[in-house]
Amino acid sequence: MSVLMQTQLTQSLQASLQILDLRQERCPMAMVQTKLAVRARLPGQVLRVLLSDQGSRRDVPRWLDKVAIPYRILEDGEWLTLQLADNDYEEKERHVQPDP
Template sequence: MIIIDLTPYRCPLPLVKVKLALKQLSAGDCIRVVLSDPGSRQDVPRYLKKAGYCHTVEQDNDAILSITVSK
């Protein structure tokens, strides 16, 4: 599994990086995305749902949102 730590970045860069990472995945591959920016914590899950990606929230607290995404 590939882990992408996007905690240093602010919106909209995390969403752009997630989209680019998803394009490189093969069928059946998974990535874990770690976010801290409040805007990205809303935008990324919303995008994943709209685009039809299967995703699971692994951690969601005041500081971090961690999502596993499979293609």
């Protein structure tokens, strides 16, 4: 693959991937910002949401389930990483934590 093709592919991937790092945010701001990003997402665009607040880690996936937006959990450790993409319907995983 030529350098030009690699550069174009990298630029295309960057344009189709949006990372929303909300690890410093707490509810309700993390939820508000997630909703705004979901509504602004272009068709085919992949959105990754990073959450660390326990309330957000619980509430954002619940909201995604409620409004039937497919997502995958990429990482669930120190923070939660959710990936939303149009082609995730078959691969949908749910993240549900029991109520305290």
